[in-house]
Amino acid sequence: MTTRYRVEYALKTHRRDQLIEWIKGLLAVPFVLHSQPTAVYDSGSRSDVLEKMASTAHRRYAEILHDVEELINDHIAHQKSGTHQRSKLKHLVPSVGVFFTPLLLAKAFEYQDQRRRISSRRFVPPSFNDIRLTLNSAQIMSLVQGGPLELVTFDGDVTLYDDGLSLVPENPVIPRIISLLSRGIKVGIVTAAGYTEASRYYDRLYGLLSSVRDAVINRELVSPDLIILGGESNYLFKFKLSSEYWLEYIPRRDWMLPEMAEWADEDIKILLDSAEKALTECISNMKLSAQILRKERAVGIIPVPSGHKFTREQLEETVLVTQQQVEMSPAAKRLPFCAFNGGSDIFVDIGDKGWGVLACQRYLGGIGRNKTLHVGDQFLSAGANDFKARLACTTAWIASPAETVQLLDELAAHSLSQS
Ligand code: IMP
Ligand code: MG
Numbered sequence: 001m002t003t004r005y006r007v008e009y010a011l012k013t014h015r016r017d018q019l020i021e022w023i024k025g026l027l028a029v030p031f032v033l034h035s036q037p038t039a040v041y042d043s044g045s046r047s048d049v050l051e052k053m054a055s056t057a058h059r060r061y062a063e064i065l066h067d068v069e070e071l072i073n074d075h076i077a078h079q080k081s082g083t084h085q086r087s088k089l090k091h092l093v094p095s096v097g098v099f100f101t102p103l104l105l106a107k108a109f110e111y112q113d114q115r116r117r118i119s120s121r122r123f124v125p126p127s128f129n130d131i132r133l134t135l136n137s138a139q140i141m142s143l144v145q146g147g148p149l150e151l152v153t154f155d156g157d158v159t160l161y162d163d164g165l166s167l168v169p170e171n172p173v174i175p176r177i178i179s180l181l182s183r184g185i186k187v188g189i190v191t192a193a194g195y196t197e198a199s200r201y202y203d204r205l206y207g208l209l210s211s212v213r214d215a216v217i218n219r220e221l222v223s224p225d226l227i228i229l230g231g232e233s234n235y236l237f238k239f240k241l242s243s244e245y246w247l248e249y250i251p252r253r254d255w256m257l258p259e260m261a262e263w264a265d266e267d268i269k270i271l272l273d274s275a276e277k278a279l280t281e282c283i284s285n286m287k288l289s290a291q292i293l294r295k296e297r298a299v300g301i302i303p304v305p306s307g308h309k310f311t312r313e314q315l316e317e318t319v320l321v322t323q324q325q326v327e328m329s330p331a332a333k334r335l336p337f338c339a340f341n342g343g344s345d346i347f348v349d350i351g352d353k354g355w356g357v358l359a360c361q362r363y364l365g366g367i368g369r370n371k372t373l374h375v376g377d378q379f380l381s382a383g384a385n386d387f388k389a390r391l392a393c394t395t396a397w398i399a400s401p402a403e404t405v406q407l408l409d410e411l412a413a414h415s416l417s418q419s
Helices: 003-010 018-035 046-080 087-092 105-116 128-148 173-182 198-219 258-262 265-284 310-327 353-363 386-393 401-418
Strands: 151-154 186-190 225-231 235-239 247-250 290-294 298-303 337-343 348-349 372-376 394-397
Touching: 018 046, 018 128, 046 087, 046 105, 105 128, 105 173, 128 372, 128 386, 128 394, 151 353, 173 186, 173 401, 186 353, 198 225, 198 235, 198 247, 225 353, 258 353, 265 290, 265 298, 265 310, 265 337, 265 348, 310 337, 310 348, 310 401, 353 386
Parallel strands: 151 186, 151 372, 186 225, 372 394
Antiparallel strands: 225 235, 235 247, 290 298, 298 348, 337 348
16 A cells, blocks of 8 residues: 555545535635636726626535535435435445435525625635535525424534533523424434433533423423433433433333344453553553543543643544454444544444434434434544434534534524424
8 A cells, every 4th residue: 555545545534524525626616717816906896806706606606506406316316216326426425325305505505605705705715614514504404394303412522512511501502402392302412421320411411401400390391302312322311300410310221222232241341342452552552641441331541630632643543543453353243333532532432323313213202314413523434423323314513512502593593484
């Protein structure tokens, strides 16, 4: 394998989303042809030039997104006949998976262009973030149009609160989640944070739990469906007013999927042992100031002393080495697992958020994949733990808790205009 191959493919592809990169490439053409980086030298009316540029670029970008929307519709038609491996989109973007709804990309572009003024830019072409947010808007518009949306699941760290922090009462996401619950939409928090005790989830989520409790007492909410699925797909708790910390532990037998019953304890031990070995080697090889944390269904490394920060490179190297070594374990053939970079730590969990979201859908009465939205921050294909949720439902990829708030406001606005 040549060095160039390794750099371009082996090491970089997991850090790029191929669908987004492909769309970015398509939009680069009208940007190159129509942007006016030289407008400053023109003697005529600069504002006229720029206005014309923006309207031409807007039209061309919108046309391209309309064409991509059609390709996705064609892919969905192929999915229905079981031939999506042969769709044109699959040829163009081989990593593309399954779409549970169409994506209203042209309409979403109109919406995001109003806000981000993508077409008015002369030097900065449509970016990863422009396209990521356009895809999010398109997903939300499609869910509202094809409604009703029945379940929203949220990742925890970075999606609801900053990395490693807690959901405090002042967090602006709280009234938005209460608004979802009041509209009859069920809410799940599907987090890697894996604890067996309600008190630990209370520590992380007390702002939300106490606000939901107040809303129930004030009769603003009537029996809201709020659940927490921790350890990716391992521990289920349900909001209940009469329970300590307002969380009731639901035994695994009451919610797990039939396939999960086949995850043997012996395999779990073998898999976690191999992960622990890989992590221990990384600590030794890179001389990391780290400590192993072994749990019933997870193993990870955390920095010591606790404020210490691993570098991005150390985190990435550790997660990629560990993923590769665990994949070689015979238990990995029988058990799903998720190795991910938590930003300040690395964990390997048994199961993944795909299973987590499927379990929530089942526990909440059999909600469809096309009626569920998972909101998370980790959608790269390696070392990221929200990625697997794409197998279970539609998704929105946010980059900060503030973006989650914006997304929920967008959802509320579209729902209102639809009704
Ligand atoms: P998420 O972003 O909500 O999925 O949370 C991920 C973070 O949860 C990790 O980065 C860890 O800091 C923390 N965490 C606590 N316990 C566990 C565990 O058992 N497995 C994985 N992550 C854990
Ligand atoms: Mg996260």
